[in-house]
Amino acid sequence: MDDVELTSLREEHLLSSLVRARKPTGPKPTGKCLWCEEPMPDTEQRWCDAGCRDDYAAAEKNAPHLIP
Numbered sequence: 001m002d003d004v005e006l007t008s009l010r011e012e013h014l015l016s017s018l019v020r021a022r023k024p025t026g027p028k029p030t031g032k033c034l035w036c037e038e039p040m041p042d043t044e045q046r047w048c049d050a051g052c053r054d055d056y057a058a059a060e061k062n063a064p065h066l067i068p
């Protein structure tokens with residue numbers, strides 16, 4: 001493998017990791033749990049626990065009208 005090949009491989013890898021990092025956009029954190037609207041101490045957090053996150057994800061898929 002020559003240098004050019006190596007560089008393009010590295011760029012490809014960088015690009016795909018950038019795309020992956022940007023991909024799961026989803027809802028923005030609001031300071032409250034997006035499911036039960038419990039105030040969140042950590043403003044970057046979107047759900048108070050995995051249960052809320054799972055319920056939200058399920059509702060998003062099956063019953064978007066249930067989302068607060």
Ligand SMILES: [Zn+2]
Pocket residue numbers: 033034035036037038047048049052
């Ligand atoms: Zn919650």
